[in-house]
Amino acid sequence: MSDRDNYEHHFGVHASYQKVSLVDQKKWDSVKFKDNYLGLVSKFNVSDSDERIEPLEFDYESIDTYKIKKKLRESWSECNKRKLDEKAFSELQGRFFYYLNEYQDILFTNRTIHNSLELRRAYLLHIVNHILKTRSVVLKNNEKITKNVGKDVEYRDQGFTRPKALILLPFRNSALEIVEILTSLLKDQQQENHKRFSREFGADSEEEIESTKPADYVATFKGNIDDMFRFGIKFTRKTVKFYAKFYTSDIIIASPLGLRTVIGGEEDRKRDFDFLSSIEIVVLDQCNAFLMQNWDHVEHIFEHLNLIPKEAHDCDFSRVKNWYLDDRSKYLRQTIVLSDFLTPEMNSLFNKRMLNIAGKLKMRQTYEGAILDVIPDVNQIFMRIDCSSMKEADDARFKYFVEKTFPTLxxxxxxxxxxxxxxxxxYVRVRNYFQDNEYSFTSLQDYSSGSDISRARSHFFNGHRSYLLLTERFHFFRR
Known part of the structure; x- marks a missing residue:
């Protein structure tokens, strides 16, 4: 086990202001390597004399390798469903947790229905360990302050507000699994409002998904798939409290939509986002699903993370860390993104929002081409559209479609x-174009009712409508 506690090192007084300047200048040193479990890894660091080299001999799968709180070490094996003769972490978990424990940002785009549970267990162990360490430091300093009344001693160990971790999830069924893991990690603690949580986040009925649906669809949409939720979780010495008020919570779990409605916009008279001012770990799980909801909500949330709060909220400013007072906490925040695949939106998030001075990693898989396996009668034709800038891409693509692609087809x-x-x-643009030109068409999108879907399919397949417009969101939700 290393003598260094990465929690103390990353969030302590040793944090380098020089690294912040290098991050702002985008002076990242990068290296690429292949890992049998993580895939193709691109690692980015800012140069610093304190930079650590990864050990050649490292026991990734042993929990003794890491400085984990005793109560979590004792519950981890049962929570992680590992046998007594097995190591604490699987091969994937061990390597994934190594970088979590280094407090580096992670964009992991190799998530599958087979590894999602072990990844969740790993990042929840990391988050709970982080929160328990934070609380231990504060409680110890409280005792020191009590013993040293009247002495000019400074203990800067807090943020502006209490919440330290934010977990964004697409559906309530994911939140249910997250809470089940948390309660397993903290099995000896009392649980307040857990019955209410199970009632509100469990499935409304036992309606089964059709057996013909693909496995990833079943895994995504089983149970409660409501996408409007948010709640706080508070840890005390003996209790885990669900539905705690945000300003007294340690973890906030929400959907992008659920959190966006609280943050609001500039036009809203009643809005609140000060509770996001001191977030130190943020997780985006099933990030690809956010693209099928509304990615703007994700961007909006990141725009309101780690800002100086507008109100004090009973903050003891004498205990606030200098990093928060200097408005630099975003450089210490650890961002963890888990997705089934990589997209331009996630790349943009990686480049613009993941500014961790500890470094960041992008992990992805390479896939063999599948065009040769496609049914021979289906021709795939790729067309390149000239465009001078990304701002003009939408207009250029639409113009090319109506002037060349559509007439040719x-x-x-x-x-x-x-x-x-x-x-x-x-879709709205193309639909309006078809309507204006009085083309014979029907359409399918995710807001279509069951009767609308049946009618549209019948009209198209029976030749009563010439064209069928369908959106990717329809395919995602209704395939």
Missing amino acids: RQMYKAHFAVFIPSYFD
Whole structure:
């Protein structure tokens, strides 16, 4: 076991202001390597004399390797469903947890229905360990202050507000699994409001998903798939309290939509986001699902993380860490993103929002091409559209479609084909174009009712409508 506690090192007085300047200048040193469990890894660090080299001989799978709180070490094996003769972590967990424990940002795009549970257990162990360490430091300093009344001693050990971790999830069923893991980690503690939580986040009925649905669909949509929720969790010495008020919570779990409605916009008279001012770990789990909801909510949340609060909220400023007072806490925040695949939106998040002075990693898989395996009768034609800037991309793509792609397809397929549209905004634009030109068409999107879907399919397949417009969100939710 290393003598260094990464929690104390990352959030302590040793944190380097020089690194902040290097991050602002985007002076990242990068290295790429292949890991049998993490995939292709791109690692980014800012140069510093204190930079650590990863050990060649490292026991990733042993919990003794890391400085984990005793109560968590005792409950981990049962929580993680490991046998007595097995190591504490799986091979994937061990390597993943190593970088979690280093407090580095992680963009992990190799998430699957098979490894999602072990990844969740790993990051929840890290989060709870972080919160328990934070509380221990504060309680010890409280005792010191009591013993040294009247002495000019300074203990800067807190943020502006209490919440330290934010977990963003797409659906209530994911939140239910997260809470089950948390209660397993803290099994000896009393649970307040757990019955209410189970009632509100459990499945409303035992309605089964059709057996013909793909496995990833079943895993995503089983149980309660409501996407409007938010709640706080508070840890005390003997109790885990669900539905705690945000300003007394240690962890906030929410959907992007649920949190966005609280944050609000500039036009809203009643809005609040000060509770996000001192977040030190943020997790985006099932991040690819956020793209099928509203990615703008994710961007909006990140715009309101780690800001100087507008109100004091009973803050003892004499205990606030200098990093918070200097408005630099975003450089210490650890961001963890888990997704089934990599997208431009996630790359943008990685480049613009993940500013951790401890470094950051992008982990992805390479996939063999599948075009040769496609049914021979289906032709795939890729067209490159010239565009001078990303701002003009939407207009250029629409213009190319109406002037070249659509007329060509009408000639080739005699006015009977489907148009698949990834963006809902592009869908609205194409739909309006079809309406204005009085084309014979029908459409399918995620807001379509069951009767609308049946009617649209019938009209298209029976030739009563020439064209079918369908969105990617329809495919995601209704496939």
